Amino acid sequence: MILKDISFKTPVENILYDDVLLTLAEQDKGGEVLRLWESEIVFIVLGRICKTEDDLNIDAVLKDGIPVVRRSSGGGTVLQGKGCLNYSLILSKTLHPSIADLRQSYQYILGKVIAGLKKLDIEVVFQPVSDIALRLGYKKISGNAQRRIRNFILHHGTILYDFDLHLLEKYLKIPKSIPEYRRNRSHLEFVANVFSPESYKSHSSGRRVDDIKDSLRDVFHVERQERSLGEEEKESLLNLLKINKAAVTLLR
Numbered sequence: 001m002i003l004k005d006i007s008f009k010t011p012v013e014n015i016l017y018d019d020v021l022l023t024l025a026e027q028d029k030g031g032e033v034l035r036l037w038e039s040e041i042v043f044i045v046l047g048r049i050c051k052t053e054d055d056l057n058i059d060a061v062l063k064d065g066i067p068v069v070r071r072s073s074g075g076g077t078v079l080q081g082k083g084c085l086n087y088s089l090i091l092s093k094t095l096h097p098s099i100a101d102l103r104q105s106y107q108y109i110l111g112k113v114i115a116g117l118k119k120l121d122i123e124v125v126f127q128p129v130s131d132i133a134l135r136l137g138y139k140k141i142s143g144n145a146q147r148r149i150r151n152f153i154l155h156h157g158t159i160l161y162d163f164d165l166h167l168l169e170k171y172l173k174i175p176k177s178i179p180e181y182r183r184n185r186s187h188l189e190f191v192a193n194v195f196s197p198e199s200y201k202s203h204s205s206g207r208r209v210d211d212i213k214d215s216l217r218d219v220f221h222v223e224r225q226e227r228s229l230g231e232e233e234k235e236s237l238l239n240l241l242k243i244n245k246a247a248v249t250l251l252r
Contacts, residue, residue: 003217003225004035011043011069011080013237016244018088019072020236022147022154025090029232032095034220035088036213042081042167043067047145050077060170073156075130075145076175083163083193085209087113087216089155099153106130106144109155113142116215122194127181132159138181139192160193161209 004021008014014037024030044056044066052058052068055077061068080086089109091099099105110126117124123135124142132142147154168187182190194212229237 001032001034001220001222003222004033005037005213005225005227006035006229007037007039009040011039011041011045011067012241012244014039014080014086015045015069015071016240017233017237018154018156019147020233020240021088021090022149022152024232024236025092025152026149030090032092033088033090034216034222035086035090036216037086037088038082038084038209039080039086040082041067042079043069044171045078045080046070047075047077048072048147049074054176055173057171057173064171066171071145071156073145073147073154075156076143076177077172078143078158079163079168079172080158081163081167083161085159085161085212087157087159089153089157089220091153091155093151093153102146102148103129105146105153105155109157110142110144112219113157113159113216116219117194117212119215119218120211124194127179129179131179131181133181134192134194134196137192139196140182140190141192141194159212160191161195161212162193165191165193 008017018035021030021033021035044061046055046068048071093100098108106129107126110132114124114126114132124132125135127133130144131140133140142157142159144155144157165188168191172187
């Protein structure tokens, strides 16, 4: 597996690059990838069928000029920005038969993420269908979604480590569909950063996002790292940017 620790300046580039990696893998022009990225700016990502009127506090989003982008995978609406680490996986169904089934794939992938976090003494648990939560208080620290095509899947995941959680209440409504373990809690009651007091048994001073990155690299057996885009990736991304203007939802 190849590691690509690559972030872009714009929200739409960050979102579309994952689709580039998936498409190239399906065309036998790429392979399995673990991509890590983080946005310097705050923006909102809608799931493939999410509706702005259902999920967003539109007045606040418009007032602050928050970009809104739609991704190709399912799942719910996500707020991005500094302190939210994203991991994207391009995985082969042939090499990993257990990911052929959607629910089993979440158990398989999130099981590895949980194992990586436990190496950092962070006590977390899997919450079906696609969340990771702190063991203490069952606060969500990771949401996940997938796009699945013939031979490969694209798995999106977030890990909150130093995010301004008050922004969730400012810009996002409570989703219409919520997991049972949420128990009607507000965003601030339900969501936490992974380096919060509830997350570890021992003192966590010195813990960094790089520690999380290293743990993910280990559990997904990264063999080498690529720090820049290949020529085919650059070309594919430019083409997607030209034809996928609909990926950006402009609120007016």
